[in-house]
Amino acid sequence: MSTAIRFLPNGTVTSARGFVAGATFAGMKTYSTDKLDLGILFSSLPCTAAGVFTTNSIKSPSVVVTQAHMERGAVRAVVACSGIANTAVGDQGRKDALEVLGLASRQLGVPQEEIAFLSTGIIGVELPMGLIRAALPKVQLAESGGGVFARSIMTTDTHPKEAAVAYESGGRTITVGGAAKGSGMIHPTMATMLAFLATDAPVERSFLQRTVKEVADESFNMITVDGDTSTNDTFLLLANGAAGGPTIHSESEEAPLFQQAVTELSAHLAKEIVRDGEGASKVFEVIVEGARSQDEARLAARAIAGSNLVKTAVHGSDPNWGRIIAALGRSGATVEEQKVALYVNDVCILENGLPIPFFKDAIVLQMKNPEVTFRVHLHLGAARATAWGCDLSEAYVTFNSVYTT
Amino acid sequence: MSTAIRFLPNGTVTSARGFVAGATFAGMKTYSTDKLDLGILFSSLPCTAAGVFTTNSIKSPSVVVTQAHMERGAVRAVVACSGIANTAVGDQGRKDALEVLGLASRQLGVPQEEIAFLSTGIIGVELPMGLIRAALPKVQLAESGGGVFARSIMTTDTHPKEAAVAYESGGRTITVGGAAKGSGMIHPTMATMLAFLATDAPVERSFLQRTVKEVADESFNMITVDGDTSTNDTFLLLANGAAGGPTIHSESEEAPLFQQAVTELSAHLAKEIVRDGEGASKVFEVIVEGARSQDEARLAARAIAGSNLVKTAVHGSDPNWGRIIAALGRSGATVEEQKVALYVNDVCILENGLPIPFFKDAIVLQMKNPEVTFRVHLHLGAARATAWGCDLSEAYVTFNSVYTT
Numbered sequence: 001m002s003t004a005i006r007f008l009p010n011g012t013v014t015s016a017r018g019f020v021a022g023a024t025f026a027g028m029k030t031y032s033t034d035k036l037d038l039g040i041l042f043s044s045l046p047c048t049a050a051g052v053f054t055t056n057s058i059k060s061p062s063v064v065v066t067q068a069h070m071e072r073g074a075v076r077a078v079v080a081c082s083g084i085a086n087t088a089v090g091d092q093g094r095k096d097a098l099e100v101l102g103l104a105s106r107q108l109g110v111p112q113e114e115i116a117f118l119s120t121g122i123i124g125v126e127l128p129m130g131l132i133r134a135a136l137p138k139v140q141l142a143e144s145g146g147g148v149f150a151r152s153i154m155t156t157d158t159h160p161k162e163a164a165v166a167y168e169s170g171g172r173t174i175t176v177g178g179a180a181k182g183s184g185m186i187h188p189t190m191a192t193m194l195a196f197l198a199t200d201a202p203v204e205r206s207f208l209q210r211t212v213k214e215v216a217d218e219s220f221n222m223i224t225v226d227g228d229t230s231t232n233d234t235f236l237l238l239a240n241g242a243a244g245g246p247t248i249h250s251e252s253e254e255a256p257l258f259q260q261a262v263t264e265l266s267a268h269l270a271k272e273i274v275r276d277g278e279g280a281s282k283v284f285e286v287i288v289e290g291a292r293s294q295d296e297a298r299l300a301a302r303a304i305a306g307s308n309l310v311k312t313a314v315h316g317s318d319p320n321w322g323r324i325i326a327a328l329g330r331s332g333a334t335v336e337e338q339k340v341a342l343y344v345n346d347v348c349i350l351e352n353g354l355p356i357p358f359f360k361d362a363i364v365l366q367m368k369n370p371e372v373t374f375r376v377h378l379h380l381g382a383a384r385a386t387a388w389g390c391d392l393s394e395a396y397v398t399f400n401s402v403y404t405t
Numbered sequence: 406m407s408t409a410i411r412f413l414p415n416g417t418v419t420s421a422r423g424f425v426a427g428a429t430f431a432g433m434k435t436y437s438t439d440k441l442d443l444g445i446l447f448s449s450l451p452c453t454a455a456g457v458f459t460t461n462s463i464k465s466p467s468v469v470v471t472q473a474h475m476e477r478g479a480v481r482a483v484v485a486c487s488g489i490a491n492t493a494v495g496d497q498g499r500k501d502a503l504e505v506l507g508l509a510s511r512q513l514g515v516p517q518e519e520i521a522f523l524s525t526g527i528i529g530v531e532l533p534m535g536l537i538r539a540a541l542p543k544v545q546l547a548e549s550g551g552g553v554f555a556r557s558i559m560t561t562d563t564h565p566k567e568a569a570v571a572y573e574s575g576g577r578t579i580t581v582g583g584a585a586k587g588s589g590m591i592h593p594t595m596a597t598m599l600a601f602l603a604t605d606a607p608v609e610r611s612f613l614q615r616t617v618k619e620v621a622d623e624s625f626n627m628i629t630v631d632g633d634t635s636t637n638d639t640f641l642l643l644a645n646g647a648a649g650g651p652t653i654h655s656e657s658e659e660a661p662l663f664q665q666a667v668t669e670l671s672a673h674l675a676k677e678i679v680r681d682g683e684g685a686s687k688v689f690e691v692i693v694e695g696a697r698s699q700d701e702a703r704l705a706a707r708a709i710a711g712s713n714l715v716k717t718a719v720h721g722s723d724p725n726w727g728r729i730i731a732a733l734g735r736s737g738a739t740v741e742e743q744k745v746a747l748y749v750n751d752v753c754i755l756e757n758g759l760p761i762p763f764f765k766d767a768i769v770l771q772m773k774n775p776e777v778t779f780r781v782h783l784h785l786g787a788a789r790a791t792a793w794g795c796d797l798s799e800a801y802v803t804f805n806s807v808y809t810t
Contacts, residue, residue: 056731089759308797353495
């Protein structure tokens with residue numbers, strides 16, 4: 001981590017200046033102990049905004065209408081609901097999304113085009129519009145509302161994911177706050193389910209969009225819970241400029257620092273999602289280095305992190321490196337077997353493609369930690385990528401066998 | 406099934422004329438109740454032979470040397486061992502494979518180039534050559550040896566997979582027998598772990614190779630247990646011509662019937678592998694029709710059959726069609742949501758992309774069968790593909806959490 005960037009104690013999505021949020025209980029989320037299911041994040045100032053969205057060809061109409069608004073780049077408010085995905089419900093899904101945006105527009109006093117609407121939960125069920133119409137006006141917006149907003153987007157998550165980072169530049173403090181949620185159907189080819197970041201930095205639109213894309217590829221796109229890509233994945237970054245100072249663009253001296261801050265916050269939230277993956281008891285990190293290209297490093301890291309066999313081995317604290325090598329081999333990355341090295345928590349157990357003697361009990365003990373790192377060195381180039389996965393447990397199976405029935 | 410093709414009662418890999426087999430216990434397989442771990446399949450006549458192999462870039466040296474022999478197209482013997490994969494062991498793996506081939510060559514009295522050697526089991530362990538040298542001469546070959554050969558290739562399989570089909574053509578009976586094994590690390594991008602077919606048909610080499618490739622794409626390449634591709638996958642077809650009659654080539658009138666016989670036997674063995682998938686209690690079939698192309702139909706069927714969320718839903722007999730739609734959407738196949746129809750065991754539960762009312766208890770009851778069929782109609786074209794998967798159970802996780810430790 002850059003020493004210039006610090007995580008704030010009790011950071012939330014409203015830690016940056018000029019953002020308020022709130023949430024209420026509409027009655028959509030019936031399967032969680034936390035009943036908050038309708039939230040609003042709002043900037044009192046106009047924003048530049050950028051986002052990336054699910055690549056699933058079946059998309060929620062909530063995503064479709066939000067994508068259109070994001071293309072204009074001035075979204076300053078997010079309405080999010082949990083419990084129902086508003087997906088695979090035909091044209092009614094689009095009508096309902098537009099109605100929610102209309103209601104929010106009147107309530108917030110900003111044009112619909114400046115509002116994003118996202119939904120997450122069960123597929124194939126229409127939004128209960130009567131409940132939403134009644135609940136939306138009850139959402140009270142406050143600077144302290146980040147916490148309830150983060151709770152309102154949870155589905156099978158066991159706890160909210162929220163954090164904020166800050167750095168000093170040009171005599172002012174730039175803050176970036178964020179909230180995210182998982183925790184199944186997580187193998188983003190964009191970003192995981194829902195993640196919202198809000199900053200008081202003034203940021204030029206095209207640079208903001210580039211930042212979102214690049215950051216997603218180092219954070220939300222590098223996690224996997226179960227290999228399934230949701231129909232509703234969305235990652236948004238809103239920048240309202242409340243911190244003042246010069247607008248950050250791709251040539252700014254501050255640009256790398258800003259990107260780094262967004263990356264660190266996003267990687268933190270992404271790891272939190274994995275840690276809270278359905279049935280997960282452990283998180284593991286896969287570092288692939290020495291790859292021929294960044295794409296190949298990413299392919300390899302994701303293949304290993306996503307392998308059911310690697311995930312069950314992690315669950316059992318079993319240093320079954322054959323499974324790591326097999327997943328690496330099928331990943332699509334260029335691999336020369338006789339150059340591969342593999343480390344478990346910095347202990348080398350394979351070098352030049354050959355197992356080297358290790359004290360198995362010691363490695364098993366290492367693997368009993370709640371966090372395990374596998375580092376693979378391909379010795380073919382200079383590219384490097386990191387992915388995060390969680391173990392696959394009996395609890396994941398039990399949980400997902402009885403989800404809707 | 407073609408009415409001209411029949412499954413033989415008690416069919417084995419030696420059901421076709423001119424094939425003998427046998428197996429013994431060398432001491433490599435320590436984790437199975439069936440200790441047979443070294444088998445030989447042999448044709449008393451010269452053969453044409455063809456095969457397809459794992460696409461994993463980490464390959465067992467057993468596969469590498471066998472591939473070279475298969476390119477000559479005259480392989481008439483298969484030596485197979487189970488318990489140890491002979492993978493990721495450096496150059497020793499190649500030396501050991503060549504020594505096994507040399508020993509078998511002297512024992513069988515045929516050149517090394519006419520012998521295939523395959524291995525399956527734990528990665529990263531060298532073959533115990535002392536045990537193999539002592540055990541190989543003990544293998545007794547007999548026409549009745551198909552059954553012990555099928556047992557000798559099992560690893561985590563709970564029972565052997567073997568069958569044979571026959572058809573009449575031109576006044577003679579053509580028989581195709583086969584043996585295969587699973588049952589984890591199963592998501593072939595070629596063919597699953599090991600499958601050996603032996604026929605007494607006389608078959609021209611290039612047509613045989615085309616047949617193997619096309620059949621694999623409709624059978625072994627369409628099954629998935631856990632999404633992982635093994636380093637040792639191999640599917641071989643040996644044809645010794647013992648049935649007599651004209652040689653079958655791509656222009657023969659008999660060619661489609663021969664291909665159909667091989668396809669039916671292979672699909673049967675492939676389904677048997679899925680049914681015996683690690684921890685599996687159910688097998689499900691995914692038929693995708695109305696796709697724009699065969700490739701897209703295959704992509705979609707495999708994505709659905711391979712989804713952990715679909716597999717856990719099948720485990721819980723939960724008609725959670727949203728997960729099927731989400732997997733379809735991320736598959737890479739062209740999908741127009743408003744055209745999609747979905748059937749569970751022929752009961753339509755989604756039409757024009759919209760759920761249609763169904764009696765849930767009745768569908769849950771359908772899904773409690775040991776075999777479930779999901780049929781997806783994309784209504785975009787005429788292409789169709791079928792894939793097979795098994796449920797993901799708590800037992801799979803438990804089993805794979807304690808595999809090597």
